[in-house]
Amino acid sequence: MTSRAETLPRRARSANPGAAIGQGVATAYLTLIVLLPLAALVWKSTAGGADAFREAVTDPQAVAALKLTIAASVAVALVNAVLGTIVAWVLVRDRFRGQSVVNAVIDLPFALPTIVAGLTLLTLYGPQGPVGIDVAFTRTAIVLALLFVTLPFVIRTVQPVLLELDRELEEAAASLGATTFQIFRRIVFPNLLPAILSGVALAFARAVGEFGAVVLISGNLPYTTEVASVYIFGRIESGAPGAAAAVSVVLLVISFAALLAIGGVRRRVTRHDAVA
Amino acid sequence: MPGRIVAALLLLCTAVTAGVAGAATRDAKVSLVAYSTPRAAYAKLIPEFQKTSAGKDVSFDQSYGGSGEQARAVLSGLKADVVALSLEPDVTTLVKAGLVAPTWKNEKYGGIVTRSVVVFAVRRGNPKRIKDWADLVKPGVQVVTPNVQTSGGAKWNVMAAYGAQLRKGKSHMQAVSYLRQLYQHVVSQDKSAREALQTFLAGRGDVMLAYENEAIFASQQGQEVPYVIPKATIRIENPIAVLKGSANRAKANAFLRFLRTPAAQRTFAQNGYRPVVASALKGFSFPVRPQLFSMKWLGGWAKVDKRFFDPNSGIVTRIQKETGRS
Amino acid sequence: MRRYALRIVALVYLAALLGAPLTMVFWRAFEHGLGPAWAAVTSDPAKHAFLITIVITLIAVPANTLFGVVTAIAIVRHRFPGKDLVNALVDLPLALSPIVVGLAFLLLYGRGGWLEELPFQVVFALPGMVLATIFVSLPFVVREVVPVLREIGTEQEQAAATLGAGWWPRFRRVTLPAICWAVAYGVVLTTARSLGEFGAVSVVSGRIVGKTETMTLHVEERFQSFDYVGAYAASVVLAVLAIATLVAMSVFKPKEGVIHGDRS
Numbered sequence: 022m023t024s025r026a027e028t029l030p031r032r033a034r035s036a037n038p039g040a041a042i043g044q045g046v047a048t049a050y051l052t053l054i055v056l057l058p059l060a061a062l063v064w065k066s067t068a069g070g071a072d073a074f075r076e077a078v079t080d081p082q083a084v085a086a087l088k089l090t091i092a093a094s095v096a097v098a099l100v101n102a103v104l105g106t107i108v109a110w111v112l113v114r115d116r117f118r119g120q121s122v123v124n125a126v127i128d129l130p131f132a133l134p135t136i137v138a139g140l141t142l143l144t145l146y147g148p149q150g151p152v153g154i155d156v157a158f159t160r161t162a163i164v165l166a167l168l169f170v171t172l173p174f175v176i177r178t179v180q181p182v183l184l185e186l187d188r189e190l191e192e193a194a195a196s197l198g199a200t201t202f203q204i205f206r207r208i209v210f211p212n213l214l215p216a217i218l219s220g221v222a223l224a225f226a227r228a229v230g231e232f233g234a235v236v237l238i239s240g241n242l243p244y245t246t247e248v249a250s251v252y253i254f255g256r257i258e259s260g261a262p263g264a265a266a267a268v269s270v271v272l273l274v275i276s277f278a279a280l281l282a283i284g285g286v287r288r289r290v291t292r293h294d295a296v297a
Numbered sequence: 298m299p300g301r302i303v304a305a306l307l308l309l310c311t312a313v314t315a316g317v318a319g320a321a322t323r324d325a326k327v328s329l330v331a332y333s334t335p336r337a338a339y340a341k342l343i344p345e346f347q348k349t350s351a352g353k354d355v356s357f358d359q360s361y362g363g364s365g366e367q368a369r370a371v372l373s374g375l376k377a378d379v380v381a382l383s384l385e386p387d388v389t390t391l392v393k394a395g396l397v398a399p400t401w402k403n404e405k406y407g408g409i410v411t412r413s414v415v416v417f418a419v420r421r422g423n424p425k426r427i428k429d430w431a432d433l434v435k436p437g438v439q440v441v442t443p444n445v446q447t448s449g450g451a452k453w454n455v456m457a458a459y460g461a462q463l464r465k466g467k468s469h470m471q472a473v474s475y476l477r478q479l480y481q482h483v484v485s486q487d488k489s490a491r492e493a494l495q496t497f498l499a500g501r502g503d504v505m506l507a508y509e510n511e512a513i514f515a516s517q518q519g520q521e522v523p524y525v526i527p528k529a530t531i532r533i534e535n536p537i538a539v540l541k542g543s544a545n546r547a548k549a550n551a552f553l554r555f556l557r558t559p560a561a562q563r564t565f566a567q568n569g570y571r572p573v574v575a576s577a578l579k580g581f582s583f584p585v586r587p588q589l590f591s592m593k594w595l596g597g598w599a600k601v602d603k604r605f606f607d608p609n610s611g612i613v614t615r616i617q618k619e620t621g622r623s
Numbered sequence: 624m625r626r627y628a629l630r631i632v633a634l635v636y637l638a639a640l641l642g643a644p645l646t647m648v649f650w651r652a653f654e655h656g657l658g659p660a661w662a663a664v665t666s667d668p669a670k671h672a673f674l675i676t677i678v679i680t681l682i683a684v685p686a687n688t689l690f691g692v693v694t695a696i697a698i699v700r701h702r703f704p705g706k707d708l709v710n711a712l713v714d715l716p717l718a719l720s721p722i723v724v725g726l727a728f729l730l731l732y733g734r735g736g737w738l739e740e741l742p743f744q745v746v747f748a749l750p751g752m753v754l755a756t757i758f759v760s761l762p763f764v765v766r767e768v769v770p771v772l773r774e775i776g777t778e779q780e781q782a783a784a785t786l787g788a789g790w791w792p793r794f795r796r797v798t799l800p801a802i803c804w805a806v807a808y809g810v811v812l813t814t815a816r817s818l819g820e821f822g823a824v825s826v827v828s829g830r831i832v833g834k835t836e837t838m839t840l841h842v843e844e845r846f847q848s849f850d851y852v853g854a855y856a857a858s859v860v861l862a863v864l865a866i867a868t869l870v871a872m873s874v875f876k877p878k879e880g881v882i883h884g885d886r887s
Contacts, residue, residue, distance in 0.1 A: 039790040040696075044703045047694040051712045054758055058727035059715070061737060065730045081618055104636055111633040115626060123634070125873045129641050131812075132865035132872075134819035134839045137858040140846060141644035144651060148500025152643075158485055158501050169640055201625065223717075230720025232822035233839070237846075240485040240496060243444065243617060250722045250822065255488065257726055257826060258366040258447045259608065260390065266730060269723040276718050328831075333847065360831045361844075373733035375747040375829045491847045498849075518849040 066266035077264035078271050085244045086252035087268070091275065093160065093248070094228035097167040098221045105175025105224075106217060112176070113183040130172045135233025138169050143238045158240030163248060166234040171227050175220030182216040215291045222283040226276050324356040325545050327552060330371055331381040332364035332449060333491045334511055335411070335535075338568040339381075342561055351551040363489035364449035371396065371540075378543040379552060381410060381535065383449030383490075385598040386606075388536045401538040410537040410556050411510075411570040414586065415457035416524040418497060418505040418512050425503045429527050430461045433504060434478040441485050441502035443493040445606055445613055450490030452606060453533050454506035455613055459605075460595050461529035464588045473612055480620040498522070508533060509583075513569025529588035531595075535570075648862045652855035663845075663853035664860060671833040672841035673860070678749070679837065680817040683756045687813050691764025692806060696798065698765070699772040700780075716761045724758050725826025747829030752837070755823040760816035764809030767877070771805040772798075808875040815868040818861065 067074050077083065112124055130138065142165060144150065147157035156162045186209065194204050232250040239246045247255075249272050256265035331339060339359060346352035360367065360375065364383035368390050371377045380397070382388055388408070391397040402408040419427050425438055433440055443451035458479055462472035485501050487493040490511060497505040498520055512524040537556065539549045555561055562577035571583050595601055605612045652660045663669060697703065698710060716724070732738050732745035745751045779801075783793045821839040828835045836844065838861055845853035 039794065040701050043693045043697045044701060047690065047697045047709055048705060050690045050694075051709055054754065054761065055712045055715060057738075058724070058731045058754075058758070061731035062723070062727040104632075107629055108633040108637065111630050115630055117630065121873075123637065125869045126637070126641055126645075128869055128872055129645065129865060132815045132819070132868040133645075134821055134842070134861050134865075136821045136839050136842050137648065137819075137861050138644060140842065140854065140858060141647045141651075143499065145643055145647050155500070157499060158496065169644070172640060226718045230718070230723065232720060232722050232825075237495075240501065241444070241488065242484065242486050250720045251488075253720070253726065254722050254826070255444065255447050257722075257729070258363060258369055258488065260365070260369045260372065261608065262726065262730060265726055269720070269726060272720065272723065273718075280718065336848065358831050358834060360829055360835075362830050370747055370829055373729060373746060374739070374744065376744065495847065515849060520849050 062266050063270060065263055066270045069263050073263060074267045077261075077267035080264070082243050082247070083249075083252060083264075083268050086247050086249045087271065087275070089160070089163070089245075089247070090229050090249040090272075093163050093167055094225050096164055097171055097228050098225045100164075100168060101171055101175045101224045102217050102221050105172070105220060106179055106213065109176045109179035109183055113180060127173050127176055130170050135170060135231065136237070139166060139234040139237040142166055142169060142234065147238065157238055158242070158246060160246055162238045162240075163235055163246060166238055167228045167231055170231055170234050171224035174224040174227065175217060178216045178220035178223070179213055182213055186212060211290075215287050218283055218287040218290065222280050222287075225279055225283070229272060229276055229279075324354045325548050326356050326358060327378045327545055327549050328358040328360070328376045329379045329381065329552075330360045330367050330375060330377040332367060332383040332387075332535075333361045333489060334383075334508065334514065335381065335565075335568070335570070336361045337514065338565055338570065341564050341568075342556065345561065345564065346552055346555045349555060351555060352548075355545075355548050355552070363447055365447050366489075377540055378545055378549040379537065379539055381537040383535055384452060385534070385536050385592070386452070386602040387449055388538050389599065389602075391538070391540070396540050396542065397538050398541050402536075406557060406573050407534075408536045408538060409534040409573055410553075411535045411565050412573055413508045413510045413533040413535070413569075413571055414526060414589065415454055415530045415533065416507055416509045416512055416526045418494070418507045418522050418524045420503060421521060421523060423523065423525065427504045428525055430458060430475070430529070433458075434475070434482055438482055438504065439484040439502040440479065440482045441487075441493050441497045441505040442483055443490050444486035444488060445617075446608070447488045448490055448493070450493070450508060450511075451486075452602075453508070453531060455605065456592065456595060456601060457506070457531035460531055460590050461527065461588070463595075464529040464590055473616075476613065477616050477620065480616050483620075494522075509571070510569035517569070526584055526586055528586060529590070530586055532589055532591045534592065645862065648855060648858045651851065652859040654855075655852060659852045660856040660859070663850070663856040666853070668832060668836065668844075669841060669853070669857055672836045672838045672857070675749070675752075675834070675836060676818060676838040679753050679756050680814060682753050683760055683817045684810060684813050686757055687761055688764050688806065688810055690761070691809055691813075692768060692802070695765050695768035695772055695802075696794075699769055700777065713762050713765050716759050719759075721759060721820065721822025722826060725755055725823040728755050728758075728823075728827050746827045747831070747835065749835060751827040752824045752835060755827050756817050756820050759820055759823055760813045763812035763816065764806060767805040767809035767812070768802050771802050771877070775801050804875055805877060808872070808877060811868060811871045811875055815865070818864055818868075 108127070112120065143157060145152065146154050146162070146165060148155045156165060190208050191204050194208055230250060231248070232254070235248055236251055239248065239251070241247050241251050249268065253265045253268055256262070256268065329339065343357050343359070347355060358376070362370070364387050367380070368382060368387040371380060371391060372394055380388065380391065388397060388401065392399050392401070417427055426432065427438070432438065442454050445451040445455060455476065459472045459476055462475050463469070467475070485493065485496045487496050490508060493505060494507060494511055494515060496502070498515070507524065509524070509526065512522045515522040537553060539546060539553060543549050557574060559574050559577045562572035562574040566572050566577055566581045572578055592598055592601065606614065608614055694709065694713065698706060728751055729746055730736055732741070732751060738745070743750065745754070779797050780793055783797050819839065820837070824837055824840060828837070828840060830836060830840065838857060842854050842857045842861070845857060
């Protein structure tokens with residue numbers, strides 16, 4: 022991507038004991054903090070043998086929780102794809118008072134602890150909410166909580182792309198008689214699609230693992246409103262950490278598969294674009 | 298420059314952490330690990346104990362959470378000298394792991410520190426006229442109860458429901474059928490009894506199966522929780538035990554003795570618990586129910602836990618699966 | 624016309640999802656006046672929770688900052704065996720559920736774990752919570768610094784090398800000033816993440832009153848004990864910190880051209 026040299030030439034590298042220290046520190050830190058605990062997780066998930074693993078992940082309650090989590094996360098990712106793009110569009114192409122404040126507030130779901138978010142969503146959109154909407158303890162509540170925590174992702178990936186977009190193409194198309202919709206579909210959207218997909222991937226990964234925002238408002242009813250993270254928490258508390266680990270591994274695999282798939286689509290879209 | 302800042306920060310953190318930790322090493326320390334509901338009671342009882350000669354130089358670490366969650370934590374290494382849990386099976390897991398002596402129950406009060414009963418928490422005015430167990434399975438009635446997999450309170454609720462059927466003369470199969478019906482009316486299964494109460498107070502459900510002491514506690518905190526005690530209900534008994542490997546066994550046992558004095562039991566009663574010491578009952582009105590039964594009548598926790606709550610073959614586990622799939 | 628329609632859709636969506644909750648936190652905290660809220664926030668458990676949160680953050684942030692800078696340089700400027708693994712591991716915390724993170728630490732350091740027999744207590748004590756917090760807030764400094772390092776290239780560093788500067792002065796005088804803003808932004812993100820951590824510390828905490836309850840766990844506990852004013856008052860403290868974070872983010876935000884979080 023860059024034409025400049027990223028890596029130092031050999032001479033500078035070999036005279037650099039700092040590099041060795043740096044690499045050593047990085048590797049040791051990551052091993053201790055990330056690799057070791059995850060290795061323990063994967064190990065313990067299979068500690069009871071293949072049968073125990075299979076039993077844990079085919080448990081109907083686990084399957085229900087995983088299905089619900091994926092469905093809710095997909096729904097949320099799609100909503101974000103649409104509404105996130107709209108918000109990014111409004112923030113970049115529009116001008117109104119307080120715009121910079123709105124732009125800053127977009128990152129609130131990142132800065133605010135998830136438990137506080139869950140608490141306020143429950144108060145607002147639960148039975149005693151001032152707005153008259155009561156979705157607490159339903160699947161809608163889960164989607165609501167997940168929409169909150171995933172809000173910034175698509176917006177923040179689309180914004181920079183929109184900023185860099187060359188308006189001339191759109192203006193030219195408009196002068197040739199294209200409708201706004203055609204301009205969007207043929208010119209703007211293909212450029213935004215890779216960024217939208219990046220945001221969707223991040224949003225999806227975030228949503229499948231969410232716990233704090235969901236745990237208060239969803240009711241955690243097994244088979245109905247219990248998401249994967251709550252199910253895993255329940256297994257830990259029931260003294261079945263092996264089963265919890267097994268389901269965690271499955272959740273991980275699902276996240277990665279989704280991320281790889283979206284990444285693949287994204288690469289295809291970008292390459293196709295470059296060729297055209 | 299940044300290196301110096303980092304070093305200074307690390308030094309600061311170490312100092313602060315040391316300070317926070319150091320304060321604890323002066324007195325004898327007793328670590329109390331308890332389930333969530335008696336938190337307010339122990340907040341009063343611990344200072345009361347520290348005023349006595351036995352508790353003079355004792356400092357306390359306290360941890361509160363779901364009963365099962367706390368037992369699991371102790372198994373995983375949470376330091377504890379005294380465990381005060383919701384029900385006997387949670388202590389039994391510690392006995393099985395060798396952390397509590399199997400003879401913990403061999404004392405005057407059978408290892409129990411407080412009592413209560415299962416009640417129905419209802420809405421103001423009791424619009425659905427819920428008085429007895431049969432009312433819970435009437436069409437349209439929504440029931441809130443915690444999840445038996447994580448909550449001790451939930452197990453008490455289920456056994457109360459089951460035992461009440463037996464008390465009325467039903468057979469085992471009829472009682473199990475009642476449980477199945479009951480679960481079809483359950484609309485929320487939170488992780489702990491306290492969370493289930495939150496759910497109920499937030500407006501979900503028509504009735505909640507609760508501890509009497511929880512309902513009383515909530516009312517004392519300004520949360521209106523009208524409740525009905527059914528004729529047939531179970532006597533809840535909350536165990537307390539000292540751990541085998543405790544470094545301060547003498548002090549821990551002194552604390553347990555203190556908790557059974559009339560004065561301490563009265564403090565428990567003020568927080569909604571039924572005392573185990575009869576003389577502490579004076580001045581409190583805890584209604585006596587005609588068809589009260591205990592866990593012993595149902596066969597004891599060891600049998601019941603296996604039969605009903607085994608994660609694979611338990612009766613309730615199976616009912617949860619069945620009603621979940623429907 | 625279309626412009627207004629889009630604007631309204633966007634603003635209503637944001638108001639319902641962000642504005643209303645944020646307002647609610649302050650409303651419910653001060654519903655009964657300033658007094659009760661203040662009393663709640665200055666109570667012993669609240670003060671201890673705040674202290675514990677700060678201590679954890681004061682350890683996690685410098686550690687991850689140091690690691691972040693070192694790792695970013697290693698990833699961008701050098702080739703070494705295992706570099707791809709390092710790259711992948713750095714991004715991992717973003718894809719993991721915090722509950723899974725807590726569970727991993729529990730399995731490693733708790734009963735039956737490989738590192739169970741250590742001279743000091745890890746899980747259900749402060750060290751475990753620090754480790755979990757470090758884990759979840761690990762990627763941010765790295766991810767912010769890497770694109771900047773790529774962007775600025777090595778010319779200046781090479782020039783300094785040919786002029787005879789050793790690696791430390793090269794780093795201190797050439798590299799560091801160039802990545803300064805990216806590091807600052809990364810620190811802000813790391814701090815925000817550490818302050819707000821809930822799921823992972825929930826699993827490894829032990830909930831020892833005054834010792835292992837963070838601000839977030841304190842909020843949950845107060846809510847569970849029907850002390851809604853207490854829960855919201857503590858939430859206000861966290862919300863104020865969140866707003867401060869947003870302000871800091873606006874100030875330090877990287878200029879356009881450096882795509883935040885994008886690995887293209």
